[in-house]
Amino acid sequence: MEQDHYNVIIIGSGPAGLFAAMRLERLGIDRIAVIDRKPYPAGGLLNDGKLNFDHRIGIDLDELQLDPSTANRYIEEVKRVFVGFPECRQVTMVENNIKIDSLRGMARENDVEFIAPEQWHWGTDNGKAMVDYLRDRVKATAFLLGVDVASIEEDGKGGYRCFCTEEQKKVVCSAKAVLAAPGRSGAYWFRDAADGLGLRHTFGPIDVGIRFELQKKFYDTVTDTVYDPKFIFNTARHHDRVRTFCTNPGGRVRQENYLNFKLVNGDTLSGRKTPNTNFALINTVALTKPLSDTTEYGRMIAMQFFLLGGGSPIVQRVGDFREGRRSSRTTFNSRTRHFDALKATCKAVPGDITLGMPARIIDNLWESLKKLDKIVPGILHPSSLMYAPEIKFFDTRFPTDANLETNVKGIFVAGDGAGKSRGIVGAAISGIIAAQGIAEKFSLS
Ligand SMILES: Cc1cc2nc3c(=O)[nH]c(=O)nc-3n(C[C@H](O)[C@H](O)[C@H](O)COP(=O)(O)OP(=O)(O)OC[C@H]3O[C@@H](n4cnc5c(N)ncnc54)[C@H](O)[C@@H]3O)c2cc1C
Secondary structure (H helix, E strand, O other), X not given: OEEEEEEEEEEOOOHHHHHHHHHHHHOOOOOEEEEEOOOOOOHHHHOOOEEEEOOOOOOOHHHHOOOHHHHHHHHHHXXXXXXXXXXXXXXXXXXOOHHHHHHHHHHHHOOEEEEOOEEEEOOHHHHHHHHHHHHOOOOOOEEEEOXXXXXXXXXXXXXXXEEEEEOOEEEEEEEEEEEEOOOOOOHHHHHHHHHHHOOOOEEOOEEEEEEEEEEHHHHHHHHOOOOOOEEEEEOOXXXXXXXXXXXXXXXXXXXXXXXXXXXXXXXXXXXXXXXXXXXXXXXXXXXXXXXXXXXHHHHHHHHHHHHHOOOOOEEEEHHHHHHOOOOOHHHOOOOOOOOOOOOOOOOOEEOOHHHOOOHHHHHHHHHHHHHHHHHOOOOOOOOOEEXXXXXXXXXXXXXXXXXXXOOOOOEEEOOHHHOOOOOHHHHHHHHHHHHHHHHHHHHHO
């Protein structure tokens, strides 16, 4: 069994891990290793690449223990790095934009909050070039790729050992500090690993909902002004929070594969556009007694869809939903005298989303869509599509100090998988904060 020694091991090469490595190098820390089970360092940086430079989006100020002005300083810092990549383009200008004021006014009239952040975008097809650009900034860091961390244990000398597998081979790496930035895909693994180490954790809310796809022309009035508009609804019936999220003008709906289920998501290419736009509409769900484990709840919903869809997500036309009937393959892309066909960009099974989604969530989503249709008339065209399930698991939270060090000294956390962010910019910021905490620890020891 091989054994390597480092000062810092970072688990995960997404934005949290890469920005942490960048900051550690800048602070003069050497012998840094980034470990990722994937053969290419990237995490979610290969997905779409919409950047929201606004502390109200994707950044939980309480969780990161930041005030808005400090958060803005970090945002500026992260922005300087990302926008240095030539293919990253500004897609929403907020300064003196009277169209934004009028959209905000229309939303307010319908009791809806509207947020228009400054936004930039590079597109899924530029993802690899973006990752190469970032990786070029961390030249002194060792990248152990295709290496899966199975468990973390104390080494008895104040540091930690990560037990890993690389193909069939077992590898052990040790370090004085470990930064866990495993993203959503590694969140459940880390939850188990954290239990073994004695890390405290709590359950946060999850977001459950649908991916809505419509003809691009119906939403252009909004997306021509704000690329990824954020509408936030407080529902009248259940007093729950629903929001639009991750809008992709000219984009495609995608499936994400997990062990026992599939979820839907969306992205856009920078060059090739579709005639459709899609966005997520998600309902925040928090649970208390007797079940506080929101992960289990979300997984049960996802597995129910997996069962109903024969292993695929389900898609239902708005026209069918209104009539209370399932969608079927024969009528799906039909063109009638009254409306154009909308060609679905994702292979999902036509069915009935109300069979798999709890009634309260369906009520909330439909109430929100009806309000949105008042602000952007036409979106509830019968041909528009609702794909389910779209679920955002950011649920396991690890209490930390302001340096993102957990109750187990020397174990730091960052990024989406530890509940510290919800998106690329927030993940990058949390990586920087954790790196500063680690460097500070080394300067004191
Ligand atoms: C389709 C899609 C589109 C998206 N579009 C956007 C967008 O436009 N804008 C935006 O802000 N966000 C978007 N996101 C979300 C964004 O990708 C995440 O918020 C972000 O990547 C989180 O960063 P992270 O560093 O916390 O984790 P990640 O980027 O997920 O990186 C975690 C890494 O850890 C590795 N890992 C996990 N466990 C282990 C282990 N045990 N051993 C070794 N390696 C491990 C994983 O392989 C992964 O590479 C999108 C996500 C998806 C799925």
